[in-house]
Each structure stands twice: as C-alpha cells, then as structure tokens.
Amino acid sequence: MAKVLGYEYGKKEVMRTKYGVVSGLWVCAESQYKKIREKFPSSFDQSGHNEEVLKGTRRMLLSATERSYLYESLHSKHIIRPDGRNIKQFRPIQSHTGFLELSNGSSKITLSDGSECIVSIKAKVVDKAQEQDLVSVDLEIAGHREDSPYTLSLTSTLQSLYAKHIPRESLNLTSKFAYKLYIDILVIATYSHPLTMMSLATYLALQSTFLPKLTSSVDDKEIEEQPTFHDYEFVKLQVTVPVIFTVAVIGENCIIDPSAEEMEVSDNGLIVSWFDGKPISPMGTVRLSETNIKSLNPALIVKSVDLVSSIANSPWNVQIILS
Amino acid sequence: MDGRRWNELRRFQCRINTHPNSADGSSFVEQGNSKVVCIVEGPMEPPSRSQLSATEATLNISLNVTPFSSIDRKRRNKNERRIQEIITSLKRTFEQSIITDKYPRTTISITCHVLTLDGGLISAVTNSITLALIDAGIAMYDYISSVSAGFYDNTPLLDLNQLEENDLSYLTIGIVGKSEKLALLILENKIPLDKLEGVLAIAVAGGHRIRDMMDKEVRRHGELRLSKLANK
C-alpha cells in the first residue's frame, strides 16, 4: 500500500461526455488507479478493481490499527493521504448542468465516494418592497429530518452566505419588481462533510441559470404594469458566487476536501468561504468526527486560509466557470 | 394533447445502477417529463428491534416530492395525507411481489426522489422502485410495471401528462409481469362502468410495453457487467 501511495501524480483533466461538459477537477479516480495499476501491478489482486476500492470509502468504522495508521500517515511531515492525493487535491468531481426542464438552472455533482447532490434554481417575479431577501435556500438531506439541527444549521449557513453575496442588482427587473431565486438543494447521499459539495453544486447551478428576458420597459415608475417577458429568449444570470471549502486539520497539517476516513481521524475541521479573491465569513470550525476533537492552534487557521487561497486563486477556478 | 396518438406512451427511458457507490440498488426513470431517482438499501439489519420480523423482510418506503418538481415551486409536507397514502399503497404492492420470506430479520429501505413531475407520479415511482429492487438483487416474483390511463370523449388515453391529469378522469395500475394481474389499482375520479374495461385494456397493454422496456435495460446492464467480468 505504501508503495502505491508514494507515487506522485496530480494532473488536471477535463472530460467531455455525451451528457455535456463534465469537469474532472484534478485527476479522475479511474485514471489514477489505472496508472497505479500499470506501475505496480503486483499490489493489485482481484479485489483491486477500482469499483471496490472506491466503495471502501463508505466505511466509517475504523479499527484501532487502521485508525493509528491513518493518523500517523496524515500526521507526519511528509503527508500521505489514503487515496494518494496531495494536500491541495480534491477528489474527482463529476457534474451535469441544466437537466431539469422545469427549473431555471440546475446542477448535479457526484463525488467519487458516491456522495451526490442536486441543486435546482427557480426564479419568481416578486415585488421588491415586500421581499426582504431575494435569495431563499432550502435544503434537504436524505436521512435527516427537515427540522433536524444538522439540516437547519447548514441551511442557515448557506442562506446567509448567498443572501449576502448575491447582489440584489443582478436580480433587478424594474424599479418595482425583481427576481427572487429559490435555491433548492437535495443531498441524495453524503459520506463526507457536505458543505463543499453543496456550495460547488450551487455555484454550478447559478452559473448555468437562465432567466426569461424582460421585454417591457425597465422603468415602471409612472405606469402601473406587470413586467412581461420574451417567450423563448433567456438571459444568463451574471453573478459571482462564493464557494465554501472544508479543511481538515491533523497535527500541523491542513488538508483540503477530507474524505470520510480522513474526517474520522482529524483533530479538527475548518470551513473557509471564498469570494472575489478573499476569504469571507462564514469561516469557523466544524466537527468532522464524533470523537477526539482537539483545540486548534491559531497559526493553523492562517495556514488553512493560505491553503485555500492557493487553490482558489489558481487557474482551476476558471475551469469551473467555463463548464 | 401533446401530439401523441391515444395509445401511445410518452418517451420512457430508464437506467439502473445509477448510484453504484452510494446504494445497493438504484435507478432513474423518465416518463415523459417526469423524472424519478430511486435508491434501495438492503436487505440490512434493521435500525431498531421493533421493526424486525422473524419471518420476512420489512419494507420502508419514503417518497420525496421535491419542492422544485412542479412548475410552481411549492413546499410539500412530507406527512401530507396523499403522499402517505401512496406510500402505504406502494408498500403493500411490493410486499406481495418481493419474496419477503427469503430475507427474514432484515429491512429493505427504498427512497424515491421526484425531480420533476409531469403527471404519472405513482406510475413513475412504481417503475423506478421495481428497477432499483432488481438492481439491488432482491428476489421478486416478477416485474411490476405501472402506467396511467384516462378517458376522454369515448376514447381511452394512455399515459397522461399533468395537464391531462388535471382535467380528465384517470386510473393508475400496476401489472405483474406479462400477466393480466393487477397488483395496484387506483382510480380517483368518475369513469362510466362500461368504459372501464376499455381503459383497463389499454393500460394493461401499455404496462406490458413498459415492462419490455425495463427488461431491455436490465438485460443491457447485465450484459455490460458480464463483458466487464470477461475482460478482467
């Protein structure tokens, strides 16, 4: 196993499939394992088929040996992550956009461990005077009740994030009316911390949102009239959207996008939101595992933000916008 | 209404094993513009003792009609009576078609997410559950294929969309395999007794066509799996 993990790779790939553009952030798992298999055929027996390897990430219960092995390898100076990523590397992500006809924008993200999330954006014309927020986030996580504290806290995090950073002007129609965006997030399965997945899916959905084109006049101060829209022409929604990153802290190390096992052995977790080239609120600690949470060295927060900024400012960010 | 002939089904597409990493069995069904994702987990140890049955498997079904599924966004209450009723009906249907006594002391949990809804809620959900159960490798007596059929001006119509459903009286049936046995039958509006037979007849025929399409997909997937195994 160590031999396999020692192998270095980390190339960026973008895949195109018949479903449209699928962006593979960094290296796709399949090709990763293929490469490893070519290099070290002996370390793969029959059960080394990549599907089984990926399925293994579902396991949350770790034995004492596994736990200490993982902890040590993640704790050491030359960090070794169980799936061979480096500290800035995301798990492979597959995404589809625009597959829901009845929504203005939609996206689906699947992670390599089977976590999946669907986001739908629906717009409604509202009277600006009556609506406080022009963005409303609704979250549903399979297996959790709608009114469970877990769901509610995630909803409020996202609600405040998007309500604050999606500018009202971008949804403006006339002096009286505006679009209100309903963001519905449905998490079908999740094995690691879902915030990154949800925020990336929302990002994609918002980037692929098309709203009906306004045909009536923009200024309706004098005339009392309902806005009318073009029958089939749409305008792409132009917004910059914040993204949330999850960082796990183990010892002196910070790793991005922790998988289920990494979460399980981590000392603490951080969420860092990124918008317009700088970190913003919400930023704080999250519980990634049920047990052994340790206090956090403030220097590590700075380190995590640096880690996030090196990722967020790197060209892959552009990659998502393109897809 | 949408340019189909009276006995024409809407575009029916299905895929199984869509979530190989996150569930034991999964399927995605598109019936016209209705899209349903179904996930089956199990047979597994039940979370609580009270759900355990010593002789057969216990079924747990949850149906999630997403707020963005209809044209106007509306939040639906999970405990809405209509949804609860559909769940109960589905549970009774599948309890009879799964060979439940093969899996004593286990639960099989089924979750359906309705992504978009354009009529035929019950039929799309039923078909997706059948496929996901097959994908999970759970023993069943036969396919349960489901389709709705309505009635307008002396003509029976097959597989209604939302607009037609709102205005016409219709029934939804679930058929066992290639037989004419009905596992599920729900009719909620008025249909003259003498027309009922005709409507049932086209529904049964439509159900058989859907069964064939589902069977094709299952076989396609089976062959894919087999070829992968052979190449190893």
Add this chain to the structure above:
Amino acid sequence: MAKGIETSANEKAFIIDALTQGVRTDGRKLDEYRDVKISLGSQYGSVDVTMGETRVLCRISSEIVAPYEDRPFEGLFTVSTEISPMASPMFEQGRQSDDELLITRTVEKAVRRSNALDLESLCIIAGAKCWSIRADVHLLNYDGGFIDASCIAVMTALQHYKKQDITVSGEQVLVHDFSERSPVGLSILHVPICVTFAFFNPHGVEQNIKGDAKEIYVVDPNMQEELLKHGILTVTINKNREVCQVSKAGGLPMDALTLMECSHKAFTIAEKLTNDIKKLIEEDDLQRKGSQWKMLSASNDR
C-alpha cells in the same frame, strides 16, 4: 393493525377451507351483502347505520365561513372520521395506523373527490361567504366493512340534512330560523356507494402469480375475514353506472377480468342501496311534513 385480536391457525385454516367450498362463517353466500339498517335521528343530518355488528354514526353540521382564496365560487366540505378504541381494541388512541389512514382517505375520496355534494351551490357571496358542511363519522362498533358503512352513513346524512334558509341583501346575509322559514336540503349530485371485496388466496403465492390458481373473493367481509384477507379492493359506484373510485392498495394481485366482475356486482348492490336510502328519506320527509302540518293547524285534538 391486528393488535390484540389474533386468529388461531386452526380457525384460519377452517375459514379459508370453508371459503374454497363457497361457505362463509356467518352463513352468507360469497357475494351476499350484509343487511343494512339505517335509522335517522330526530335532527336533520344525524344517521346511524348498522351492518352486521358494525355500527357507524354520522352527523352533519354547517356554518358560514369565508371560502378558499383560490376557489371563491365553491363552498367547503370536510369529512372527518373518528376511529377510537371504543370500536375495537385493535385501534389505538391518538395514533393513526396505515390502515386507518387508508380507510379515512377512501371515505373522503369516495364522497368528496367524486363531487357527490354540489360545492358551487354552497356559495353565498363569491369570495366572501359560503357554507361549510362538515360530516363527522364515528365508528361505534367494528366488525369489518367500515368504509362501506361510513360511506352509506355520510351519503344518507347528506340527503337527510337541511340547513337554514338565508336571504342575501348586498353584503348582508340573513339566516332564518327553522320556525321562520322551512329549511332547505343540500343539492346532491349523485350517491356514491362503496362496496368492499376481500381476496383470499388458498394456494401459494407462486401459483397465483403464474395464474394457475384463481383467487376467491367475498363481498363485504366481516372482521374475521378482514383480518385473514390477502388483498382488498374497494369499488365506489353510483346508480348512473359511474365508477367514482377504485382503490386496490397492493395486496394479492388480481385479474383485470375479476375486477370487471366485481364492479358489476358492486353496481347491483349500489343500485339497491341507493333506492333503499331514497325511500327511507322520502318516508321521513313525509312524516316530518305531517307533524309540521299538525302544529300549524288551527284546530286542536280534543
């Protein structure tokens, strides 16, 4: 649902064996409906229905309320069913089981969704005032056939019920007392009647799916039969040969032809029941009119 009441294996075998020979434990034929006794209360809209040991009480009440915003031209009609442990120890207090939910929904669908009551006739002032009719169904004793009995009770009560007469002048609505003006009946469009069939499968499931063995069905099952059934079908039909509702919530798969057979049987039963109810209501009406005239006549009995 079968909590507290269990049928022994012996009893079970006996009942099913008898059914295969076409005999039912209470001596009825397989397709024989139980005798329905309907008694009308002294007040309008209170009805007591007895079928075998099953007893159901229905009471109609009305008030004037604001209609729903999206349906300004329609009145309100609600059916609420109360199933308490009084009827049978197998029903729990406060918690609704799946079966109870299905029962409640079926009754509601049969009567409300089929538009048995003309909701538009309940409108007083569009968008502002309308009648709200409420039917409360109480199950007093349970011996199977709750859906059938409640449906009969609600429909009889609706036909029997009379509400106060009103006069509309502008935005003002004047409600007349019974003694001031004679009350008016509700406008009933049709009378749906539910008929329940229970299915039994004396052979294994495999044979049934393959179609080798035919299932047995009985009309109007009693409690014992309902506990043993493998599948249940409720057909709601009116005397105009319109099927209003069919619900077969899973259970034993059955033949489409059997369904047609059942529907035709249900029609015969529904026709007879509708006529019975109509006769009963007419008799009661005559009787009430008679007493009214007596009250109004100038000469007293001496």
